Amino acid sequence: MSLINENKDFGVIAKLIPNNASVIDVGCNDGSLLEYLREYKNIDGRGMEIDQKKVQLCLAKGISVIEGDADTDLYDYPDKLFDYSILTYTLQATKSPKTVMQQLVRISKKAIISFPNFGHWKIGASLLLNRKMPVSEKLSYSWHETPNLHFCTINDFIDLCEELEIKIEKKGDLSNKKLSNFSGKNFLDSYFNEVGLFLVSKD
Amino acid sequence: MSENKIVTLAEDEPLNLDGGGSLSKFKTAYTTYGKLNDKKNNSILVCHALTGDQYVASDHPITKKNGWWSMVVGPDKPIDTNKFFVICPNVIGGCMGSTGPKEINPENGKEFATDFPVITIADMVRAQKLLIDYLGIEKIFCVTGGSMGGMLVLEWLSKFPEMVHSAVPIATATNHSAQNIALNELARQSIMADPNWQSGNYYHSDKKPMKGLSVARMAAHISYLSKEALQSKFGRNLQDKNSLDYSFDADFQIESYLRHQGFTFVDRFDANSYLYITRAMDYFDVSSANNGSLIEAFKKTQSKILCVSFTSDWLYPTSENKKIVKVFNSLGLNVSFIEIETENGHDSFLLDEPKFFEALKGFINSTFENL
Known part of the structure; x- marks a missing residue:
């Protein structure tokens, strides 16, 4: 899914990552985010990608990448191997978002997770008015061909973190590229953020 | 070159x-x-x-x-x-x-x-x-x-x-897994079972362990291919004939193919080297x-x-x-x-x-x- 807006999303994610950090991007696509972080943050990056065509693109860029599946292959990494793990627009496509999140916070000190917010008002309105599964820029698939298995809203995500005892440290707003400390559920975020972006961790 | x-x-x-x-x-x-x-x-x-x-x-x-x-x-x-x-x-x-x-x-x-x-x-x-x-x-x-x-x-x-x-x-x-070692042992035994192997001292003899080495290669060759590849390439096709011979000649194409692989291999490979190198792999x-x-x-x-x-x-x-x-x-x-x-x-x-x-x-x- 090439839903990532390089200018917007990459910049916000980069703000969360200190220089020289070790980073794994799970579902790293063609490796552009890792390349961006390598250039601007001098990170030591690794990728995991299920689509072999994209694995090839990563290899050609000199990015270390494992052809693998977030649902099954994160178990191979030892605890807290990375400073940061990143999961952008992939959580909703995993078979078990719960175990993937548990693995992310296990293998890295902090995890950055972003996903399309199914609670966005446009989606609610589309469902309410058209009685059809919503299709938008961030949710670009028809219901019958979507790889997305587990849509969630920002509030669902916050609830799951609570259940898994994962601490949400920061939240991001991609529309204005702002990061702020997390202080619980927020009406505005859940209605107006098309994308949920969170920095989480678990000791 | x-x-x-x-x-x-x-x-x-x-x-x-x-x-x-x-x-x-x-x-x-x-x-x-x-x-x-x-x-x-x-x-x-x-x-x-x-x-x-x-x-x-x-x-x-x-x-x-x-x-x-x-x-x-x-x-x-x-x-x-x-x-x-x-x-x-x-x-x-x-x-x-x-x-x-x-x-x-x-x-x-x-x-x-x-x-x-x-x-x-x-x-x-x-x-x-x-x-x-x-x-x-x-x-x-x-x-x-x-x-x-x-x-x-x-x-x-x-x-x-x-x-x-x-x-x-x-x-x-x-x-090497037990299966890997087993396949190599099969190859070594087939070389050593050939009377022409002569405990390895065949270099000045006009009899060389060609049959043993050839069978070793045939066995190994099977392990290099997948069942699907063998099936799609050969299936049960017969070799230059329309019916079974009711003999031990190469009736099937796969038999003929393997025999060819075995025979041509002995021209370029030394049986003792095969023993030594497979041993090295098993010990690895x-x-x-x-x-x-x-x-x-x-x-x-x-x-x-x-x-x-x-x-x-x-x-x-x-x-x-x-x-x-x-x-x-x-x-x-x-x-x-x-x-x-x-x-x-x-x-x-x-x-x-x-x-x-x-x-x-x-x-x-x-x-x-x-x-």
Whole structure:
């Protein structure tokens, strides 16, 4: 899914990552985010990608990448191997978002997770008015061909973190590229953020 | 294309072997392609498999066929010899000019035959290291190879980590499974069961263990192919006939094919070498010098690595290659992994597999650009 807006999303994610950090991007696509972080943050990056065509693109860029599946292959990494793990627009496509999140916070000190917010008002309105599964820029698939298995809203995500005892440290707003400390559920975020972006961790 | 070269190594100091003995003044036959640059940072060491040799990209002197990796190594090929200096040595124990059972033992002027010491993959790597030293290379840009070649790559990463900038182990394993050993034992027993083997002393006899070696090759060849490939290529098709003969002639095409593989192999390979090299593969366990710990074995490795496996390879399956990846991941190494979908079985690394070539080329070129 090439839903990532390089200018917007990459910049916000980069703000969360200190220089020289070790980073794994799970579902790293063609490796552009890792390349961006390598250039601007001098990170030591690794990728995991299920689509072999994209694995090839990563290899050609000199990015270390494992052809693998977030649902099954994160178990191979030892605890807290990375400073940061990143999961952008992939959580909703995993078979078990719960175990993937548990693995992310296990293998890295902090995890950055972003996903399309199914609670966005446009989606609610589309469902309410058209009685059809919503299709938008961030949710670009028809219901019958979507790889997305587990849509969630920002509030669902916050609830799951609570259940898994994962601490949400920061939240991001991609529309204005702002990061702020997390202080619980927020009406505005859940209605107006098309994308949920969170920095989480678990000791 | 490259001429075969032969160099005598370990002239001052013998090469001590894992099995206790030593080799001094041993020969290594090798080929090179391309030019070593001024910085001496563009060398690629290609390690051949069990029945491979140094003729990686030049015509084979006996079979007259193209080099075994001529699709991979050459100008503008995935390993581009316009850019890289490629070195391919015949392993010790081999039979294409490097010191092995069919070469003359300088101590008594006779062929070594079974007096040749049992060698290991690590011994082969130590011998290769002497060649690299001789060529004046301090750090190899990339070490690569498939099957046994991949074992040599792993041993390089473990034994001489500071000398390897990057590595591509292909369709390999950190040690042989019971099934792998069983298949090799079948091959060895078939050679030794041939009365013409004569306890290995057949070099001056007009009877050579051709049948034994041929059967060994037939058995091995089955393990290099997948069931699907055999089925789609041969099925139950009959060989130049319309009905069964009710005899033990080659009725089926697969029988005829295997017999051909066996017969042609004996022209270019020495039966004793087959015994020694399969033994080395069975003994191989990259963790053995480190109390059985793979983590310890690769603790000092800093190389950038690409591991490759093939979906239909049941001899060195993806699961074995993923074990290697897991160890490298545990150490936080710069490791990549790709599994190529193909029905060509273990032999895939020697065949025209465009996706494999693309991955290899992408990895090698980008790694070189980031040197």
